[in-house]
Amino acid sequence: MAHYSVGASMVLAGSIGVILIIYGLGLSLSPLNILALLLGSLGAYTLAYAICSKRDVLYYSIWGVVLLGAALASALYTVVNPLLTIGSLILLMILIVLTVYWRRKG
Numbered sequence: 001m002a003h004y005s006v007g008a009s010m011v012l013a014g015s016i017g018v019i020l021i022i023y024g025l026g027l028s029l030s031p032l033n034i035l036a037l038l039l040g041s042l043g044a045y046t047l048a049y050a051i052c053s054k055r056d057v058l059y060y061s062i063w064g065v066v067l068l069g070a071a072l073a074s075a076l077y078t079v080v081n082p083l084l085t086i087g088s089l090i091l092l093m094i095l096i097v098l099t100v101y102w103r104r105k106g
Helices: 004-024 031-052 057-075 082-105
Strands: none
Touching: 004 031, 031 057, 057 082
């Protein structure tokens, strides 16, 4: 499996490319939507890496969830209360920690 940093760099470069294409087409994005695109793609990659990798699953899973939560809060701040997103994020992290703990224990 490739190192995390190689894939993460490619994902960020691809996200920046998508943002530049959107601006090149004459469409506009708010700064929070740009942040959501960058963090969301990196969070999705981090979660995928955690699932496919056998080392540091807990670390990458939690950071993937944190990045996706930040992306959702940035993208949906006008529709969903950010506190709801943060609360759901905390509960999801607890679930991930318990799942990894139970796998290692049993």
